[in-house]
Each structure stands twice: as structure tokens, then as C-alpha cells.
Amino acid sequence: MSATDTPAGLPAPASPDTASRSPWGEMLHSLLRSGTFLTGLFILLFWVVCALFGQYFVPYDPLASDIINALTPPAADHWFGTDQLGRDVFSRVIVGSRDILTVAPLATILATIAGTALGLLIGYFRGIVDDIVSRVLEAFMAIPVVIIALLAIVALGTSKVTVIVVIGLSFAPIIARTVRSAVLAERELDYVAAAKLRHEGALHTMFVEILPNVIPPILVETTVRLGYAIFAVATLSFMGFGIQPPSPDWGLSISSNYGMIGGGFWWTVLFDALAIASLVIGVNLVADGVHGAFND
Amino acid sequence: MVFLGGQVLPGNVGRAILGPFADQRAVDALNHSLGVDRPLLVQYGSWIWNFLHGDMGTSYVFRAPVAPFVVDALGNSMKLALVAFVLVVPIGIFGGVIAALNFNRPLDRIISLGGLSVTVLPEFVTGIILILIFGVWLRWLPIAAAWPKGAGFFTQLYYLILPSLPLFLVLFGYIARMARSGMIEALDSDYTRTAVLKGLPWRTVIWRHVLRNALLPTITVIATQTGYLIGGLVVIETLFRYQGIGSLIFTAARGKDFPMLEAGILTIGIVYAVATLVADFLYSVLNPRIRLGAEQ
Secondary structure (H helix, E strand, C coil): CCHHHCCCCCCCCCCCCHHHCCHHHHHHHHHHCCHHHHHHHHHHHHHHHHHHHHHHHCCCCCCCCCHHHCCCCCCCCCCCCECCCCCEHHHHHHHCHHHHHHHHHHHHHHHHHHHHHHHHHHHHHCHHHHHHHHHHHHHHHHCCHHHHHHHHHHHHCCCHHHHHHHHHHHHHHHHHHHHHHHHHHHCCCHHHHHHHHCCCCHHHHHHHHHHHHHHHHHHHHHHHHHHHHHHHHHHHHHHCCCCCCCCCCHHHHHHHHHHHHHHCCCHHHHHHHHHHHHHHHHHHHHHHHHHHHHHC | CHHHHHHHHHHHHHHHHHHHHHHHHHHHHHHHCCCCCCCHHHHHHHHHHHHHCCCCCECCCCCCECHHHHHHHHHHHHHHHHHHHHHHHHHHHHHHHHHHHCCCCHHHHHHHHHHHHHHHCCHHHHHHHHHHHHHHHCCCCCCCCCCCCCCCHHHHHHHHHHHHHHHHHHHHHHHHHHHHHHHHHHHCCHHHHHHHHCCCCHHHHHHHHHHHHHHHHHHHHHHHHHHHHHHHHHHHHHHCCCCCHHHHHHHHHHCCCHHHHHHHHHHHHHHHHHHHHHHHHHHHHHCHHHHHHHHC
16 A cells, blocks of 8 residues: 555545545545445445434334234335234334344454454464464364354353354454464564563553554454354344344344245245345445455 | 364364353253263263263253264265255356456456355355245245155255255355465466466366466365354254254254263364365375475
8 A cells, every 4th residue: 555556636535635645544545436345335334224223214113013914915004014923024124233233243343352462462472372372263263153152152041242252252263363463574573673672561562562553454354254243143143042032133033934934925034134135245345345445 | 284273173172062061061960960970070081982982972852872863963964065065166166267267357256246245145044045036936946955754865965955055155155266366376377377388278278287276275275164064054954954963953052952962063073173184185185295295
């Protein structure tokens, strides 16, 4: 991302002087010109708005059942039809974004904090600490998240907190590995040597000197992980180990309705499936855009 | 590193099982008087010892030895995984190769973006959509994977197509991406240029010079996907009501059937380790450089 890569004659909104733009401003600039990123951001924002304000504009209460009108196909008064309890599928799909958009980002934040701290530690100290911790992390990464989650949830019981902790901790090693390799490159640079010569403590060097310089890979990894966190939360909810009833969560709705799929009640599952698909793809487009902006 | 991970894993799975269940087991001891009042390490040791001798313990739920259940389930899962692998490996590699040969042209974009989008979707989401399309609307394929008793090979295969498709989609993206980047790198290399310049036909260059080098990293990816595949099996087998190792673990976890759960998880740990070893072996067979290095 050198200054010569910036196309001339494109004035930035904030500062007209292209040459003096900070690396962050330059990154933002290239993000806003990336179609992938903007498409993803649009999808993501749509679901965030639904999660925050959906309950105020949906036509029906997503939890109110109306047994007489159960399993009606999509029509004018129920756009997406109704489920087996007569609940409006459209309202449920809109409001169903809330739980997954709370749990998945919190899990990602937890993973980022834990993974960054761990990665800084093993990258900075290297040696035996690195060897031992890295092997343990590798072993953890080899076990599928679904299996880890299954075990943890059987042992600890089902709750949103368990799901956040399980996904957060199982993603932390992956972030730690990314941070570690970034730190390994940074620690050989002059400014780290300077900090050591000033007799700065190890913690100061790690968190004040090195951390700001490894933010870009962390940011990329975090957006990628968010996509996987949504994947994992949806899957766990579908398996009955994630978000619990009566939430209109998408994965949960699919798991309670897919048994009737053979009867032709496609509308009870299709819209939830498409909602998950759009959200996951949206986040991945954002991640792809962020990745591109940092690696141009 | 992959080899080391595979070596560490089985022991680690055992430890992972023992850790979270320590309390639960002690509680269950009262109900089942399974001799769990012995120190945990002794229990663990004798459990491993019995496992190695083919005795996997007795199921709490079925009141019968676990081993036959696990063996049956593993057989079923292998059938499903095999169908998915047999479909995805050639098609994925082919897709990646085609994409690389059309680098940055529309066909490449379609394969890369399409592969990436289906890879990031949770299996149960693609599963539901595929069930709706092929099972409910077109009625081409059965929506559950349970074939009639005594069904022949082709009937079984027919029932396994739909469940293997979601696994196929997820793996396709990974394999195609690796094959594509391997191809692009190989096409760009000096030995390819040499081969072209010395007048070899393009077809010979691709088959003899490019493919062999390009596919090496792909093999590693295919092997590391075994871990993922096992996680995916848990979801797919639940969705399609298929009696495999994934649904065995899932049912055991829900019913708190710990001997079954432990046996299931240790089994997949072993499968994973074996798959990793096989991949290492294949890699060295296909890469003469490594093989020669080892002999010297």
C-alpha cells in the first residue's frame, strides 16, 4: 500500500491532498471503491437494522401463535406464510436476526481478544513457550468446532453465554496463529530493538509497541472469523445446542420445521435458510473487501 | 507439522473428554455404579486399555456394548464420506484447473466466486435448499438417507446422493481454490516457460509439467478437510436422519450417554490421525523431492 498505488486525480472526501493521506485513510478509500465490500456491507447493515428495529416494523408479533391459520402458504396477509403454530414467518425471519447478530459478534470479539493476547505472547517470547502452546493450539484446531461445542455444552448446559464462550475460545487459536506470525516479523524491526534498549517491559513492548503495527492482519482475521462465527452459531442452533426457544432464530426455526418438509411446507424453512445464506455471504464479502484493501 | 498434529490428537481428544466430564461422571457414578469412584486417572487408563482391546464400554441408554453401534455407524459414515469425496476430488480439481487456465476471465470469476459462496454456507442451509429443490419440488431424490433394509449398492448410492451434496459443495470451494492457486503458481514458473519454449505441445506441458506440481498442495488440503468433514457429518447426518458416527455422537450427547459419546469421539480422533498419516504418505509418494531427501 505505497503512495504510488493511489490513483492520481481522485480527491478524497476528507483531504484533497492524496499524498498526505494516512494509511488508514487510504485503506478506507480503497474499501469504499470496492464493490465486493459495499455489497457485503449493504447486506450486513440490512440485517443489523432488522435486528435492532425489526420488532417495531414487522406486521405481526413473531411469537404470537394463531393455530387456526397454521401452515398457510405465502399470501397477501402473510407474505412468507405461517408456521405450524400459525406464527407469521416474515416477522420471524426479520426479528430472527437479533440473537445470531448478538451471539456471533460477541464470540468473535472474545476470540479476537484472547487470540491476540495469546499470539502476542507466543510470538514475542518464542522458544519453548511458543513450541508448547503452538502444539496445543494445533491439536485444538484439528477438532471440529461442532464437536468441541457439543462436548462443552453437554458439560456446561445450554445458554447463550456457553455458546459465546465455546465459539470464542475455539476460534482464539486461529487468531493467535495469525497474530503470532505477524509478531514474528515485527519483533525483528528496529523500533522493537529501540524499545528494548529503553528498558521497556515485555508487556509494554508487546501491547504498546507491537500491537498497533499488527492491527491490519488482526482486523482481516476478525472479519473472516465473524463469518465462521455466524456459521457456527447457526449450526449449533440448528442442532439444538445454540439459541433456545422461543427465539425466532433462523437455525432454530429450521430445526423445528424441517421435519415437515416432506409434506411440502417449504415456506417454513426456505426463508430462514435464505436469511442465513445472505448474512453469511454478506459478512464474507465484507471480509473479502477488507482483506483486499490491506493487501493491495 | 501436520504429522505432529495428527500424533498429538488422539491423546488430546481423550483428555478433552476427561476434562469436561469429570464432574458429570462422578454424578453418574451414583446411578450407574460403573466403578467411577476410582481415581480419574485409573479410570481413564483402564478405559483406554479396554478400548485398545476392542471393549468400548457399555451404553447407558441401550444397556448394550457400545462397540457394535460405533462400528456400524462408522461404516455408514464412511459410505457417505466416500460418496462425497469421490464426487468432489476430481470435480474440485477440475474446476480449479479450468479456473486457473482461464485466469481472470469470466469463467474463472464464476468458478472462484461460486465456489467461495457455497463453501461459506452452513451445511444444513445448503442441505435444506437442496432437499427443497430435488426432494420436494422435483421429487428426483429421497429426502431421508435411510434406505430400505437389504438395499443393493445402487439403491444405497441413490439414497446417498442428496446427503453428500452439501458436503460436496463445502469441499468443492476449498479444493478448487487450492488447485487454482497451485496451477497459477505452476503456470507462472520457470520450468513451465522452459517446457513451452522447447516446443512441447501445450497439452503435454499441462499434464506432465504443470499438474504434477500444482496438485501437491491440494492433496494436503484434502487431508486437512477430513477434520472438517467429520464436523459436517454431524450436521448432515442429523438433517438426513442417517445412522452414522456424527448422528451417533449427537444422539449420545443429547442423551448424556457418555460411554457412547467417548467411544464415538475417540474413534473419529483415530480416523483423523490415520487420514493425516495417509496424506503425509501420499504427499511423499507424489513428491520425489521429499522421498529422496528422506533416503539420504
